[in-house]
Amino acid sequence: MKGNLLLLCLFLSFGIKGQENISFAKKAEIVSPQINPGNTVTFRFETNDAKIVSVQGDCCPQGGNFVKDNNGIWTFTTQKLDPELYSYTFLVDGVKVHDPNNPFLIRDVASVVNVMIVPGGKADLYKVSNVPHGSVTKRWYTSPTLNLTRRVTIYTPPGYETSKEKFPVLYLMHGAGGDEEAWMELGRTAQILDNLIAQRKAKPMIVVMPNGNAGQTAAPGESSEGFVKPVFLRPEMLSGQTEAAFGDMLKFVESNYRVKNEKASRAIAGLSMGGMHTLVISANYPDTFDYVGVFSSGMLQPKDSNAPAYTDFDSKLAKQKSNGYKLYWIGIGKEDFLFTKSNEFRNKLDNIGFKYTYKETNGGHTWSNWRDYLSEFATLLF
Amino acid sequence: MKGNLLLLCLFLSFGIKGQENISFAKKAEIVSPQINPGNTVTFRFETNDAKIVSVQGDCCPQGGNFVKDNNGIWTFTTQKLDPELYSYTFLVDGVKVHDPNNPFLIRDVASVVNVMIVPGGKADLYKVSNVPHGSVTKRWYTSPTLNLTRRVTIYTPPGYETSKEKFPVLYLMHGAGGDEEAWMELGRTAQILDNLIAQRKAKPMIVVMPNGNAGQTAAPGESSEGFVKPVFLRPEMLSGQTEAAFGDMLKFVESNYRVKNEKASRAIAGLSMGGMHTLVISANYPDTFDYVGVFSSGMLQPKDSNAPAYTDFDSKLAKQKSNGYKLYWIGIGKEDFLFTKSNEFRNKLDNIGFKYTYKETNGGHTWSNWRDYLSEFATLLF
Numbered sequence: 001m002k003g004n005l006l007l008l009c010l011f012l013s014f015g016i017k018g019q020e021n022i023s024f025a026k027k028a029e030i031v032s033p034q035i036n037p038g039n040t041v042t043f044r045f046e047t048n049d050a051k052i053v054s055v056q057g058d059c060c061p062q063g064g065n066f067v068k069d070n071n072g073i074w075t076f077t078t079q080k081l082d083p084e085l086y087s088y089t090f091l092v093d094g095v096k097v098h099d100p101n102n103p104f105l106i107r108d109v110a111s112v113v114n115v116m117i118v119p120g121g122k123a124d125l126y127k128v129s130n131v132p133h134g135s136v137t138k139r140w141y142t143s144p145t146l147n148l149t150r151r152v153t154i155y156t157p158p159g160y161e162t163s164k165e166k167f168p169v170l171y172l173m174h175g176a177g178g179d180e181e182a183w184m185e186l187g188r189t190a191q192i193l194d195n196l197i198a199q200r201k202a203k204p205m206i207v208v209m210p211n212g213n214a215g216q217t218a219a220p221g222e223s224s225e226g227f228v229k230p231v232f233l234r235p236e237m238l239s240g241q242t243e244a245a246f247g248d249m250l251k252f253v254e255s256n257y258r259v260k261n262e263k264a265s266r267a268i269a270g271l272s273m274g275g276m277h278t279l280v281i282s283a284n285y286p287d288t289f290d291y292v293g294v295f296s297s298g299m300l301q302p303k304d305s306n307a308p309a310y311t312d313f314d315s316k317l318a319k320q321k322s323n324g325y326k327l328y329w330i331g332i333g334k335e336d337f338l339f340t341k342s343n344e345f346r347n348k349l350d351n352i353g354f355k356y357t358y359k360e361t362n363g364g365h366t367w368s369n370w371r372d373y374l375s376e377f378a379t380l381l382f
Numbered sequence: 383m384k385g386n387l388l389l390l391c392l393f394l395s396f397g398i399k400g401q402e403n404i405s406f407a408k409k410a411e412i413v414s415p416q417i418n419p420g421n422t423v424t425f426r427f428e429t430n431d432a433k434i435v436s437v438q439g440d441c442c443p444q445g446g447n448f449v450k451d452n453n454g455i456w457t458f459t460t461q462k463l464d465p466e467l468y469s470y471t472f473l474v475d476g477v478k479v480h481d482p483n484n485p486f487l488i489r490d491v492a493s494v495v496n497v498m499i500v501p502g503g504k505a506d507l508y509k510v511s512n513v514p515h516g517s518v519t520k521r522w523y524t525s526p527t528l529n530l531t532r533r534v535t536i537y538t539p540p541g542y543e544t545s546k547e548k549f550p551v552l553y554l555m556h557g558a559g560g561d562e563e564a565w566m567e568l569g570r571t572a573q574i575l576d577n578l579i580a581q582r583k584a585k586p587m588i589v590v591m592p593n594g595n596a597g598q599t600a601a602p603g604e605s606s607e608g609f610v611k612p613v614f615l616r617p618e619m620l621s622g623q624t625e626a627a628f629g630d631m632l633k634f635v636e637s638n639y640r641v642k643n644e645k646a647s648r649a650i651a652g653l654s655m656g657g658m659h660t661l662v663i664s665a666n667y668p669d670t671f672d673y674v675g676v677f678s679s680g681m682l683q684p685k686d687s688n689a690p691a692y693t694d695f696d697s698k699l700a701k702q703k704s705n706g707y708k709l710y711w712i713g714i715g716k717e718d719f720l721f722t723k724s725n726e727f728r729n730k731l732d733n734i735g736f737k738y739t740y741k742e743t744n745g746g747h748t749w750s751n752w753r754d755y756l757s758e759f760a761t762l763l764f
Contacts, residue, residue: 137517224511
């Protein structure tokens with residue numbers, strides 16, 4: 001009410017005349033989502049017209065029907081939730097509606113979802129904390145192999161710009177449907193790294209998040225293709241080109257950033273399709289990475305198994321083994337649809353005595369797991 | 383159909399098991415918005431349950447009611463639209479719904495809207511073109527004056543990182559309800575600069591987009607306050623603190639970037655509240671900027687007129703005048719609710735013979751105008 005009075009005074013003092021692009025405060029400020037003490041969450045939605053309002057998302061696997069009060073405010077409170085970054089949308093008479101009181105949305109492939117953080121435990125790593133922050137840059141580099149200028153996201157740790165030090169580098173590969181935004185947005189990479197570095201649980205490092213779709217210059221909406229609808233399956237998926245062009249990325253980073261350019265200071269990790277990229281790249285550059293993280297993946301079906309990156313894989317793997325490395329980390333959820341593929345890949349490694357660290361978790365092919373894996377993997381590096 | 387088959391094969395080959403975070407292709411791919419030849423736009427929305435579907439936004443000031451076909455696809459085609467970046471949402475039985483086939487959304491204060499570009503003319507400056515791209519960095523700096531570590535968006539022009547050259551700097555201030563994201567998102571600053579620089583219509587320059595809310599460390603969702611709902615009016619609005627702390631920003635930029643640190647290579651511009659910031663800052667630092675741009679603003683009512691930044695303004699302005707400058711550019715729309723305020727400010731300038739360039743346009747207090755003003759102002763710099 002006070003806010004409205006102030007608003008009114010302000011505009012009267014300006015001489016009101018008709019304005020656009022201005023969001024006026026609502027009569028009664030609706031809070032949604034509201035994270036309650038005890039980690040239940042209350043959602044609210046205002047409409048007089050709907051017959052059924054519900055919520056869907058990983059917060060609320062059983063859904064949840066809202067109850068309407070006399071003012072037309074629909075409300076639903078969840079059970080106690082574990083600490084996590086959750087995504088959700090509302091369903092209003094069967095139509096998907098974003099929570100109009102929560103402007104925080106993340107795109108996941110072509111879907112856009114509301115997000116919220118239920119705090120505590122691991123989820124505190126996903127929050128922006130009052131700690132020194134790294135910088136996040138969207139930058140373009142040239143890939144001679146692909147004959148493309150491409151966009152990449154680069155996290156440099158707090159103090160990078162003013163330090164004289166050289167830093168180790170983690171390359172982080174996204175999955176199918178993702179792009180150079182994915183690890184930053186749903187992966188909360190900058191927040192996880194800021195927090196782990198502040199807690200001295202991870203070393204200060206540069207994190208490079210390339211676009212792993214070889215035919216794509218940049219994320220949908222960020223390239224000259226314009227606002228094109230993102231697709232989950234891209235024609236060049238697992239064509240071997242991303243792996244073949246990785247040298248361009250490496251060269252760009254090592255000639256443009258203050259990095260320690262030695263095996264002991266390089267790591268690569270990726271999820272799903274990016275896990276396949278990771279295991280293939282690390283085997284094709286068998287003396288390049290001391291740290292490898294394969295998240296929710298295995299040997300997937302390449303589009304072109306004759307692509308140079310994919311041929312002679314077993315002998316490349318043997319070479320990688322004999323060259324040595326410090327950590328080969330594999331993580332997968334028990335319910336992941338690639339669980340069998342992951343097991344098959346571990347069998348392949350076992351057969352040649354290729355050592356690795358294995359983490360089997362609950363859950364499936366989810367960002368919840370990938371944030372966990374990154375949070376753990378990052379602490380084991382360098 | 384082909385896409386679905388491929389999807390099916392892929393998942394069968396993986397051994398499907400139940401997955402999350404994966405967006406499956408729809409049965410029939412709906413395209414919305416579809417920019418037609420002749421610059422009409424067709425919107426589509428699929429639902430069997432709704433009674434009325436319509437569109438609202440600056441694309442469609444008269445709204446537009448959709449018509450439903452036998453497959454439950456609702457369609458509406460606009461009249462011919464001028465080239466522009468438009469924002470819109472759907473209304474489904476009175477409920478605001480984002481276009482589920484357009485994942486491109488921008489937050490404006492606390493509202494989130496779909497966006498689309500109708501190409502041609504000035505709107506081609508807003509597109510990502512196949513030209514060299516600058517880098518965009520989100521970085522944190524310390525403001526001793528405010529005793530805060532704060533986030534800033536910095537655009538460096540194509541080639542900045544590998545050049546040895548020094549560059550001029552434009553400081554770009556947002557309006558009330560905005561933050562360090564505003565000029566990048568709705569303002570399309572990176573695209574406008576990339577395009578103007580490629581066309582040799584603007585000089586390569588660094589653009590610094592600070593957070594102009596003195597009490598705020600970062601945009602909502604990007605600070606340790608967490609996912610808090612943005613407000614249009616902040617308590618510290620026009621308290622004079624943003625202007626008082628500007629020296630910290632200037633010092634940070636000039637000691638951390640390769641800049642030409644002379645008056646002839648510094649510009650400042652801002653919209654609405656940021657226009658007031660601009661005229662006050664440029665008068666308080668009267669020998670600092672050769673280029674000043676006041677967009678849709680004037681002398682607004684300060685919260686604290688005794689704040690040092692606001693006192694003795696007339697004598698500061700006289701000093702700025704006598705020190706000299708190359709361009710003082712004022713732009714406002716005829717329907718802007720601050721039109722009178724802008725006129726009053728021009729009268730003040732006229733009274734002391736303070737020269738300026740004046741651009742009066744159609745329209746109101748809109749991002750459409752602010753993108754126009756930036757597109758013109760940038761070509762006049764350095």
